[in-house]
Every structure is written in C-alpha cells, then in structure tokens.
Amino acid sequence: MSDMRSVPTLDDVARTAGVSTATVSRCLNSPDRVVEGTRIRVMNAVEQLGYTPNFGARVMAAKRTFTIGAIIPTMENAIFARGLQAFQEELHTRGYTLLVSSSAYQPKIEEEQIRALVARGADGLLLIGHDRDPALYRYLQRQGVPSLSAWVYDPDSDQPTVGFDNRASMCALTETVTSLGHRKIAVISGITEGNDRARARLEGIRDGLRKAAIPLETLTVIETPYEIENGAVACETLMKGADRPTAIMCGNDVLAVGAMRKVRELGLSVPDDVSITGFDDIELARIVNPPLTTVHVPHRDMGKRAAAALIDMVEKRSSGGAIELQSSLRLRESLKAIPR
Amino acid sequence: MSDMRSVPTLDDVARTAGVSTATVSRCLNSPDRVVEGTRIRVMNAVEQLGYTPNFGARVMAAKRTFTIGAIIPTMENAIFARGLQAFQEELHTRGYTLLVSSSAYQPKIEEEQIRALVARGADGLLLIGHDRDPALYRYLQRQGVPSLSAWVYDPDSDQPTVGFDNRASMCALTETVTSLGHRKIAVISGITEGNDRARARLEGIRDGLRKAAIPLETLTVIETPYEIENGAVACETLMKGADRPTAIMCGNDVLAVGAMRKVRELGLSVPDDVSITGFDDIELARIVNPPLTTVHVPHRDMGKRAAAALIDMVEKRSSGGAIELQSSLRLRESLKAIPR
DNA sequence: CTGAAAGCGCTTACAG
DNA sequence: CTGAAAGCGCTTACAG
Numbered sequence: 148m149s150d151m152r153s154v155p156t157l158d159d160v161a162r163t164a165g166v167s168t169a170t171v172s173r174c175l176n177s178p179d180r181v182v183e184g185t186r187i188r189v190m191n192a193v194e195q196l197g198y199t200p201n202f203g204a205r206v207m208a209a210k211r212t213f214t215i216g217a218i219i220p221t222m223e224n225a226i227f228a229r230g231l232q233a234f235q236e237e238l239h240t241r242g243y244t245l246l247v248s249s250s251a252y253q254p255k256i257e258e259e260q261i262r263a264l265v266a267r268g269a270d271g272l273l274l275i276g277h278d279r280d281p282a283l284y285r286y287l288q289r290q291g292v293p294s295l296s297a298w299v300y301d302p303d304s305d306q307p308t309v310g311f312d313n314r315a316s317m318c319a320l321t322e323t324v325t326s327l328g329h330r331k332i333a334v335i336s337g338i339t340e341g342n343d344r345a346r347a348r349l350e351g352i353r354d355g356l357r358k359a360a361i362p363l364e365t366l367t368v369i370e371t372p373y374e375i376e377n378g379a380v381a382c383e384t385l386m387k388g389a390d391r392p393t394a395i396m397c398g399n400d401v402l403a404v405g406a407m408r409k410v411r412e413l414g415l416s417v418p419d420d421v422s423i424t425g426f427d428d429i430e431l432a433r434i435v436n437p438p439l440t441t442v443h444v445p446h447r448d449m450g451k452r453a454a455a456a457l458i459d460m461v462e463k464r465s466s467g468g469a470i471e472l473q474s475s476l477r478l479r480e481s482l483k484a485i486p487r
Numbered sequence: 488m489s490d491m492r493s494v495p496t497l498d499d500v501a502r503t504a505g506v507s508t509a510t511v512s513r514c515l516n517s518p519d520r521v522v523e524g525t526r527i528r529v530m531n532a533v534e535q536l537g538y539t540p541n542f543g544a545r546v547m548a549a550k551r552t553f554t555i556g557a558i559i560p561t562m563e564n565a566i567f568a569r570g571l572q573a574f575q576e577e578l579h580t581r582g583y584t585l586l587v588s589s590s591a592y593q594p595k596i597e598e599e600q601i602r603a604l605v606a607r608g609a610d611g612l613l614l615i616g617h618d619r620d621p622a623l624y625r626y627l628q629r630q631g632v633p634s635l636s637a638w639v640y641d642p643d644s645d646q647p648t649v650g651f652d653n654r655a656s657m658c659a660l661t662e663t664v665t666s667l668g669h670r671k672i673a674v675i676s677g678i679t680e681g682n683d684r685a686r687a688r689l690e691g692i693r694d695g696l697r698k699a700a701i702p703l704e705t706l707t708v709i710e711t712p713y714e715i716e717n718g719a720v721a722c723e724t725l726m727k728g729a730d731r732p733t734a735i736m737c738g739n740d741v742l743a744v745g746a747m748r749k750v751r752e753l754g755l756s757v758p759d760d761v762s763i764t765g766f767d768d769i770e771l772a773r774i775v776n777p778p779l780t781t782v783h784v785p786h787r788d789m790g791k792r793a794a795a796a797l798i799d800m801v802e803k804r805s806s807g808g809a810i811e812l813q814s815s816l817r818l819r820e821s822l823k824a825i826p827r
Numbered sequence: 828c829t830g831a832a833a834g835c836g837c838t839t840a841c842a843g
Numbered sequence: 844c845t846g847a848a849a850g851c852g853c854t855t856a857c858a859g
C-alpha cells in the first residue's frame with residue numbers, strides 16, 4: 148500500500164483493489180464495461196481512500212473537461228447575473244461546470260481571461276457581444292474551442308450569436324418616446340468603443356428620431372461607463388445644461404437609475420420634470436420609484452438557449468448559427484407624455 | 488516539422504528552435520537561466536507557431552496553477568459582487584486568475600463546485616461563511632488546497648476567516664431601532680439553516696431586544712430566501728397580520744427593498760407607517776426611495792484583504808487566522824422614531 | 828548554459 | 844471482462 152499521507156492516485160486505488168489502473172479508470176468512466184464484482188471492489192477502494200481523479204491528468208489524456216467558461220464584462224451590477232444564472236443551471240443539468248470570470252470591460256483583460264480559460268481546458272466559451280480583435284477568434288479556432296456570443300443577434304457574422312436586436316429594440320422605445328411628444332431628447336449611453344451593444348442602442352435611438360423627423364443635431368449624447376454613479380453625474384450635466392431635455396434615454400437600467408436618483412436630489416420629479424428610460428429590465432427597474440420604463444431583455448431564456456447551443460457546438464461540433472430572441476417594451480411611470 | 492494543423496506543443500517549439508524541450512520550458516518559466524541567443528531563437532519559434540502551454544500538463548508536472556477559485560451562494564443580486572470584484576482585482580495584480588462559480592445556496596451544489604475547482608487545480612479557494620460539512624474541510628486539507636471563509640469573522644474557528652461580526656452589527660442596529668421607540672418589531676430573515684451569517688444576524692436582533700428589555704416572544708420572524716420578491720411577500724404577510732409591526736428589520740438589503748416595494752404597493756408609507764432596515768449597504772440601499780437604513784459592510788476592503796490572506800496561505804503555507812473588519816451603521820430615512 | 832530522461836496521473840486502443 | 848503499455852504535454856533534478 149502506498150503512502151497514505153498524500154493525495155491518493157489511480158494507482159493506489161488499483162493496488163488496494165487488486166486490479167489494473169485500466170480497470171479502475173473504466174469503473175469510473177464506463178462502469179457498465181466492468182463486471183459487478185470487480186466494480187464493487189474498486190468502488191470500495193475509491194471510497195476507502197477518498198480518491199478523486201486528478202483533473203489535469205484526465206484532461207490531458209481524454210481531451211475533455213466538461214467545463215464551460217464565461218467571460219462577462221462585469222459582475223458588479225446585475226446586468227448579466229440573471230442570464231448567467233440560467234446559463235449555469237442549464238449547463239449543470241447537462242453535466243457541465245461553469246467557470247466565470249470578468250473583464251472589467253477591458254479588452255486586454257478579456258483576452259487574458261479567454262486564454263486562461265482555454266489553458267485550463269474549457270470545452271467552450273460564452274462571450275458577451277462580438278466586438279473584439281479577430282485574432283482572438285482565430286486563436287480560439289486554432290485551439291479548437293468553440294465560442295458563442297450572447298446579448299447580440301447577428302445573422303451576418305461568422306461568430307455564432309444568441310440574443311436580440313439591440314438596435315431595433317431601442318428604436319422601438321424611441322418611437323414610443325417621440326410619440327408622446329418629446330422633442331428635446333438626451334442620451335446617456337454606455338461607452339460605445341469596443342461595445343457593439345452600446346453602439347447598436349445608440350444607433351437605434353437615431354433611427355427612431357429619423358422616423359419622427361427630429362433633426363439628429365438636437366440629440367445630446369453623453370457616453371459614460373455603466374455605473375449608477377456615472378448615470379447620476381451625466382444627468383446632472385444634462386439637467387443643468389442650457390437646453391434641458393424633456394426625456395433622457397439611458398443605455399441601460401443602471402445608468403437610468405443613477406439618473407433618477409440625481410433628478411430627485413436636484414429636487415425635481417420624474418416624470419413631471421423629465422422622463423427617463425432604461426434598457427435591460429433588471430429587477431432594479433421595478434424597484435425604483437417611479438418604476439422605470441425600459442426594454443425587457445429575455446435574460447433567462449437567453450442564458451438557457453446559449454447553454455444548449457454551446458453544448459451542441461462542443462459535442463456535435465456544430466457551427467452554431469444565430470439565434471434571435473425577442474425583446475419587448477415595458478412602459479412604466481418614469482415616462483409620460485408632454486402636456487400640450 | 489510536425490503537423491501544423493493541430494495545436495502546437497512544447498516539442499514542436501523545441502524542434503523548430505533546434506533545442507531540447509527542457510530549454511524551451513526554461514525560456515518560458517525562468518528565462519534568466521537561458522542565454523539570450525537561444526532565448527530569442529526559442530521565443531521566435533513560440534511566436535511563429537502561436538504556442539500556448541497546455542495547462543493540464545503544466546499543472547500535472549508543476550503542481551501550481553495560479554488559479555484561485557471562489558464559490559459564492561449567488562450571482563443574482565449584488566451582495567457579493569463588489570467584494571468579489573475587489574478580490575479579483577487584487578488577485579490579478581498578484582498574477583492570479585479568479586474563477587467563480589455559484590452554489591445557489593445549496594450545500595450539495597457547493598460541494599460539487601468545490602470539487603470541480605479543486606479538480607481543475609485551484610491553488611486556493613474562497614468560500615462564503617463557514618457553515619458546512621466538516622468532511623469538506625478534511626477533503627480540502629487532504630488535497631492540500633487552502634481555503635478562506637469570507638463574510639464572517641470567527642477567531643475561535645480552525646477555518647481562517649476574514650469578515651466582520653454579523654451578530655454584533657445587527658445588535659447595534661437593533662439598539663438604534665429600539666432607542667427610537669419601536670417595540671413591535673418583525674424580522675424578515677434569510678434562511679438560517681446552513682447559513683451562519685443569517686443565524687448570527689437573527690441572534691443579533693435578539694441580543695438587541697434583550698438589552699432593551701423587550702420580550703423575545705413579541706418578535707415575529709419570517710425566514711425566506713434572499714430574493715426581492717420574497718421580501719415583498721413576507722412584508723405583505725406582516726402588514727396584513729393581526730398585530731402590525733412598527734419596524735421590520737430585514738436580513739439583508741435585498742429583502743428590505745422587496746419589503747419597501749410592497750409597502751408602497753399597499754398604499755402605505757415608509758417610514759410613516761412602518762420603518763424598514765436592511766443589511767449590507769449595497770448600492771440599491773441608496774437608490775430606493777426613501778433611502779434605506781442599513782449596516783454598511785466593507786465589501787471592497789474585505790475582498791482585497793481576502794485575496795492577500797489567501798495568497799499568503801497558498802505561497803507561504805501560512806495557516807490563515809482570523810481577520811476582523813469593522814462594519815458600521817448607515818442611518819437613512821427608511822427608519823424613523825415612533826411619535827409620542 | 829543545455830540536454831536526456833524520468834515522472835506527473837490519467838485514458839484507451841490493442842490483445843487476450 | 845481485464846491487463847500491459849503507450850501516450851497525453853509538460854517540468855525538473857541530474858549530468859555534463
């Protein structure tokens with residue numbers, strides 16, 4: 148019997164069960180290929196020694212890890228949380244483990260995280276959006292690691308996507324805003340550089356203005372990272388500016404909630420003094436007072452579909468494709484018509 | 488030259504650089520032990536082939552991964568997000584990668600995740616709280632993987648901790664509540680089973696009542712999972728009950744925010760009809776209207792200290808110990824005195 | 828400073 | 844049904 152002070156190996160199990168390592172391996176991986184008698188003996192040895200397979204060795208020999216990696220821009224606010232939770236649940240029922248890491252919206256860190264996850268044997272990767280250095284996709288392809296971009300829908304891309312049309316969604320919301328009589332509209336957008344979702348949403352607003360024949364030059368846009376505090380700061384700038392907007396459309400709910408807080412701090416009222424809209428419909432949107440008008444994103448469904456699609460890509464080497472989900476408007480009290 | 492269609496290995500690099508694999512390995516891991524000439528040749532080959540080390544093999548041979556795992560109860564709400572973000576930042580500056588996974592507050596899933604992370608070679612683990620099957624700690628010890636429990640401070644435990652005194656914090660808040668004249672207090676607590684933080688907080692409330700000589704029998708307690716909706720449901724039960732409380736103390740901000748929403752939906756006012764308190768001081772607490780009285784937890788500091796302590800345990804095999812951080816009260820408008 | 832070789836802990840054709 | 848043995852892709856004493 149080997150040295151029991153250290154972590155037991157396959158070999159230890161084989162020796163105490165009186166079989167070969169091959170048999171132990173089979174008991175663990177395809178038990179039906181071993182007769183019951185030996186199997187029981189082996190399992191007892193496993194139990195007795197408290198044996199757990201060494202993952203590195205297993206990966207190296209088998210080339211599979213049943214691990215899926217996800218790199219999200221941030222864990223700070225709940226934007227990705229609900230979708231990710233559903234993603235994880237679906238993976239779990241299919242026998243996969245999810246490992247998450249965050250890039251803090253920085254391409255360089257994202258690349259490090261992608262490499263870290265690939266190096267650690269991830270069978271597939273979930274990414275957010277598809278706006279990144281093409282070399283990264285080539286790298287993944289070369290490593291044979293399939294990846295799927297969520298939170299976007301793009302049938303024209305080589306990169307498989309699962310998501311919704313950010314641009315059309317925001318355009319629809321904008322049409323609602325203009326139909327309520329708003330002409331002086333301002334935007335608090337997320338940083339558009341390197342963020343296809345933020346860009347698409349901003350374009351969607353412009354689309355909406357065009358449809359309402361509102362000159363684009365009248366549109367004030369502030370870009371700022373997605374943080375509550377930044378929404379507040381941007382809102383203050385807008386509300387104290389020369390030509391105060393009657394509606395502020397925000398790139399997501401986080402910014403919108405910050406903006407709402409600021410309006411209150413300024414002693415003004417939403418929606419009487421200014422209407423505010425968001426995007427995402429995270430839980431926060433129903434918590435704030437007044438409730439926030441926003442675009443509902445099917446987070447849970449997206450997470451679940453993403454998991455199914457990615458596992459397909461991993462297991463069947465399927466190429467992915469583009470999956471479109473529907474968003475919808477949630478009209479709540481933070482938006483109201485201009486009195487006339 | 489080997490088959491270029493697949494992922495290049497150390498061997499490929501060695502061959503194209505005309506050196507041994509040992510030398511390539513050294514170039515990558517301790518470059519100063521190789522003369523410049525060969526090093527440059529090797530690095531060129533690495534570049535040319537787009538070589539990335541195989542992690543599994545490296546782990547197996549070197550027994551180090553520079554990976555830290557964290558298992559948190561949930562990614563859904565922001566309770567752990569800020570602390571985790573700071574944890575990750577500190578790890579990153581020290582050259583470690585963080586991999587996160589969530590247990591959905593289920594011990595069985597947590598155990599799976601712990602094993603998954605250990606199997607994938609995590610050098611150390613961050614856990615939340617220390618209320619778990621002792622066998623799990625023995626397993627970790629046997630595997631030689633140090634672990635640290637955050638969000639709790641317990642100098643009497645073998646398990647190293649970094650956190651604050653949940654019980655004393657909640658007791659302090661309770662004293663404030665009773666000092667404002669509240670006698671009819673109800674609690675919306677998280678599930679206490681398997682959750683030392685939830686238990687400690689509830690005990691803290693009882694401590695506070697004792698100090699104010701309020702009989703414990705008068706305390707109504709509802710236990711429910713930490714979700715906004717659950718806070719709302721529990722609140723409805725309390726407000727529609729026979730003996731309506733004047734103050735509802737919640738196990739965390741998430742529950743409190745749900746309770747506040749419900750009060751509004753019932754056409755009542757916080758704090759005129761009922762005072763509400765939370766715990767954590769997540770961003771939400773300042774966003775809701777009125778702002779929420781709560782216990783401020785030093786999330787970022789805790790995350791950072793946890794990273795430093797865990798790396799010490801990993802690198803210096805130090806035993807950890809207990810690190811205490813201070814919480815503090817944030818008195819905001821959701822709590823007000825009983826008029827007399 | 829560099830190389831030959833053993834070893835890390837598994838899996839999996841290939842025999843029998 | 845089971846075993847002997849090669850192989851996965853690295854690292855690291857040990858020589859030289």
